[in-house]
Amino acid sequence: MYxxxxxxxxxxxxxxxxxxxxGGSAAALAGATGCSLMSMVANYTIxxxxxxxxxxxxxxxxxxxxxxxxxxxxxIDEDVEAYSTLSKAIKEFKKGSSELEDSxxxxxxxxxxxxxxxxxxxxxxxxxxxCGNKYLITDAAIAAILLEGAFFSAKFNxxxxxxDIRDTEFIAQIHKVLAPLEExxxxxxxxxxxxxxxxx
Numbered sequence: 001m002y003x004x005x006x007x008x009x010x011x012x013x014x015x016x017x018x019x020x021x022x023g024g025s026a027a028a029l030a031g032a033t034g035c036s037l038m039s040m041v042a043n044y045t046i047x048x049x050x051x052x053x054x055x056x057x058x059x060x061x062x063x064x065x066x067x068x069x070x071x072x073x074x075x076i077d078e079d080v081e082a083y084s085t086l087s088k089a090i091k092e093f094k095k096g097s098s099e100l101e102d103s104x105x106x107x108x109x110x111x112x113x114x115x116x117x118x119x120x121x122x123x124x125x126x127x128x129x130x131c132g133n134k135y136l137i138t139d140a141a142i143a144a145i146l147l148e149g150a151f152f153s154a155k156f157n158x159x160x161x162x163x164d165i166r167d168t169e170f171i172a173q174i175h176k177v178l179a180p181l182e183e184x185x186x187x188x189x190x191x192x193x194x195x196x197x198x199x200x
Contacts, residue, residue, distance in 0.1 A: 001077040010076075019087055024079035024111040027153035028072045031118045034146030035069035037139045038062075038125055045133040054131040061124050068117050072150075075117075079110040079157075086161075101165055108161035112174065114154035119181045122147045122188050129195045141196035148189040151181065 002010045002021065010029075014021050042062035045051045051058070089103035122144060129140040155178060162171055 001080060003073050003076050020080040020083045021076070022079075022083060022157075023153055024083070024114070024157040025076050027111060027118075027150045027157065028075040028079060028114050030146050030153065031114055031121070031150030032069050032072035032076065034118075034125075034143040034150060035065050035072060035121055037143035037146070038065045038121065038128055039069065041128055041132045041136045041140050041143070044136050045128075045131075048133060051131070051133060057131060058128065061128050064124060065121060068121050072114065072117055075110050075114055079114075082107045082110050095164075096166075101167065104161045104164045105167075105170065108158045108174070111154035111157035111161075112177075115151050115158065115178060115181065118147045118151040118154065119185060122151070122185060122192075126188055126192050126195075129192045134199050137196045137199045141193055144189045144192040148185050151185050155182070 002013075002025075010021065014026060039062060042058050042065065045058045046055055046062065086103050086107040089100055093100040093103070125140060125144045125147060129137060129144070132140060158174060158178065162174060165171060
């Protein structure tokens with residue numbers, strides 16, 4: 001769908017009066033962009049004689065980040081598909097029906113996954129900022145800002161779907177994962193920004 005097309009077309013559809021793509025898809029794109037910046041930092045570190053002692057460490061980060069980026073790219077389109085499916089369900093099923101509730105549960109899965117991936121990558125970004133090529137420290141900082149933004153953007157899309165779900169156990173499980181991350185993400189980002197500012 002979008003991931004194989006021109007970014008200009010995606011942004012035009014995002015801006016248009018269309019139900020999708022929307023915020024969840026944009027969050028996935030922001031996360032993928034943050035991962036790409038992390039990969040660039042890693043690629044400029046690996047093979048550099050000055051950073052030979054951290055080469056193995058950074059290679060492991062790169063492998064994880066590239067896997068995360070590929071998944072986030074898929075989620076750009078999966079969120080669009082999930083919302084399209086939900087839109088049909090809203091028209092087809094009565095409010096409060098189990099069928100519609102199941103659709104809301106499915107619709108929140110892409111942004112929920114974006115939250116989890118973004119949080120994992122932000123932790124890796126802190127490690128990379130501390131040991132990666134210092135000439136690209138600002139790129140690591142920008143990656144951190146994008147990943148934090150991806151997390152909170154996706155979180156809002158999770159919560160907007162939760163409000164139409166009555167399954168309290170399901171809701172509790174989602175909050176159990178996201179609540180601690182809401183506190184952790186800004187603190188992690190701030191630490192990475194501090195590393196960047198110290199280097200500058």
